[in-house]
Ligand SMILES: Nc1ncnc2c1ncn2[C@@H]1O[C@H](COP(=O)(O)OP(=O)(O)OP(=O)(O)O)[C@@H](O)[C@H]1O
């Protein structure tokens with residue numbers, strides 16, 4: 246059977262007067278891993294809960310494998326949800342926590358009776374099949390030695406793996422995960438990331454993964470959906486989201502350190518001027534004369550002499566980060582500092598090169614509403630190269 250796809254269609258949701266989601270359209274292809282990323286409060290969890298059936302949308306529908314499941318309750322949707330808080334039963338062992346969804350699904354109330362149940366015909370076979378599946382999942386997640394422990398006797402990472410195991414043994418049609426790694430320390434987070442990606446590949450089912458951590462989203466997902474204020478601004482492959490953001494909020498949210506944004510005005514000849522300095526040429530901005538130029542820290546260069554298309558700055562401080570260094574600069578008339586990311590070995594020498602250039606074709610231009618302005622015509626900074 247082909248793995249199912251998930252389609253969230255024109256979803257809208259309000260809590261009382263507060264509009265939380267508007268016009269959300271998202272299609273997750275069969276076997277695809279999509280990360281929903283966005284700042285706190287933008288509606289990620291609400292959208293995931295709607296997909297799971299834990300919340301009902303005011304508008305729109307949830308379609309799983311071509312079937313409208315909007316009116317179907319969570320338990321019958323066959324999707325496995327993994328939460329940040331693990332949601333394990335504290336009085337049950339890891340094994341019992343993992344077994345519970347299988348026992349509930351495969352065995353009748355009579356068969357589940359503590360003592361009598363196991364003497365009913367067929368029950369032993371069912372229990373032994375469940376036991377085998379749990380052991381296979383536990384081996385895969387490296388939690389086999391922990392199966393007899395209760396949640397209080399495990400670390401956060403171990404509990405999270407039990408929660409993943411519980412989702413896995415159900416053979417769900419989709420995984421829905423809400424910040425499953427945010428309670429783990431940095432090293433364990435990186436390790437568990439790969440485990441989740443691996444688990445997704447093996448299970449081969451649709452995965453919708455909520456995070457506010459852009460690194461996690463870019464590193465794990467096939468495609469990233471950037472959400473802001475209850476809307477999806479862009480859905481694209483990680484490198485496209487980074488390189489080719491269609492909105493200023495996507496450009497600002499994705500990328501660390503943040504993209505530099507310079508306010509500029511575009512004259513009739515299509516030149517973008519930042520203060521008295523021309524920063525780019527050939528901009529076709531029919532909608533506004535005020536634009537913002539976005540340039541990523543790794544595309545800024547420091548030089549010692551002024552040329553056309555450059556900006557004099559004062560170098561405020563140099564921050565060493567091990568593998569890289571950040572040069573914090575301030576330009577006259579600009580409120581925010583500009584940050585250039587440079588190789589650490591060169592950082593000190595750059596103190597005496599207070600002229601900032603953007604490398605060719607690295608400028609992203611946004612109109613006053615934040616939409617990306619067509620880029621083809623831009624001859625940004627060629628003269629500075
Ligand atoms: N049951 C509820 N009743 C009222 N408002 C709610 C409810 N659930 C969520 N909200 C509001 O909806 C908005 C979106 O919440 P949601 O939990 O979806 O955000 P989020 O993107 O998951 O944020 P975070 O990254 O902090 O988890 C928030 O403003 C929140 O206060």
Ligand SMILES: [Mg+2]
Nearest residue numbers: 289290291423
């Ligand atoms: Mg949330």
